[in-house]
Amino acid sequence: MNISQERDVARPRARGTERSAARRAELISIGRKLFADISYDALSMDDIARQAHVAKGLIYYYFQSKRGYYLAIIQDSVADLVTYASSGIELQQVDRVHRTIDSYLRYAEHNQAAYRTIVSGGVGFDTEVHAIRDGVREAIVATIAEGAYGRTDITPPARVGLLAWVCSVEGATLDWIDRQDLSRETLCDLLVKMLGGAMRAIEEMDPAFPAPAPARRDG
Incomplete structure (x- = not known):
């Protein structure tokens, strides 16, 4: 693989990394608003996913658990x-x-x-x-x-x-x-x-x- 081909492969990866970071930051922003109004114990992962309008699996993908999400x-x-x-x-x-x-x-x-x-x-x-x-x-x-x-x-x-x-x-x-x-x-x-x-x-x-x-x- 030559240098030009390596760059072509790297660009989609970079864009994917940027989108992933932006999505994670968006979920954190949503979580800050949720936990500002509702206590940790009162929010289930189903509640979080519903109010964030995302699939629950997406939160697990980025944060592994509710506690991981909260710590982030x-x-x-x-x-x-x-x-x-x-x-x-x-x-x-x-x-x-x-x-x-x-x-x-x-x-x-x-x-x-x-x-x-x-x-x-x-x-x-x-x-x-x-x-x-x-x-x-x-x-x-x-x-x-x-x-x-x-x-x-x-x-x-x-x-x-x-x-x-x-x-x-x-x-x-x-x-x-x-x-x-x-x-x-x-x-x-x-x-x-x-x-x-x-x-x-x-x-x-x-x-x-x-x-x-x-x-x-x-x-």
């Missing part, structure tokens, strides 16, 4: 959350931290069911779902460390201090999307101030990681 949906939601939170890398350190927190809150506000699933750990005590959640926490810690210190290779006191703050953010954000008694801007400012306190505590424990100077506001 959570992982997709996690990717969105981390992308939102890590935006604004071109900003100055303090502004980048503020953007990270604001983006995190925007995601939670507009994707409440997905956020609750990520933070609460999904269905019961599921080790894979909890591992996904822990991965989100580590990603947010790394994003904050990069924004605040300009590096992600931080010492244990700094990592644990930032992780404790992230866990408090999760609790505050869950309360906020349930109550809606604060504006996003107010909550963001509060969480930034709380982070400042955490970082000053980290600096006392490890002077190699100084807290950034507060941002100056005009006016």
Whole structure:
């Protein structure tokens, strides 16, 4: 087989792979909407297939099981959350931290069911779902460390201090999307101030990681 023939064979395969990826992404998008309104236990595979207007076998083909489908949906939601939170890398350190927190809150506000699933750990005590959640926490810690210190290779006191703050953010954000008694801007400012306190505590424990100077506001 010559080079031209190999290319002719490769093109249909590439198109097939693209269609397959697009179909999988479409099923995940449908699943995110379904699980936003209905609990995991209340949805059978027959229900999912009927509401998605697809054959049940297609879902098994891409995800093997309902749990596999659910995990894929959570992982997709996690990717969105981390992308939102890590935006604004071109900003100055303090502004980048503020953007990270604001983006995190925007995601939670507009994707409440997905956020609750990520933070609460999904269905019961599921080790894979909890591992996904822990991965989100580590990603947010790394994003904050990069924004605040300009590096992600931080010492244990700094990592644990930032992780404790992230866990408090999760609790505050869950309360906020349930109550809606604060504006996003107010909550963001509060969480930034709380982070400042955490970082000053980290600096006392490890002077190699100084807290950034507060941002100056005009006016």
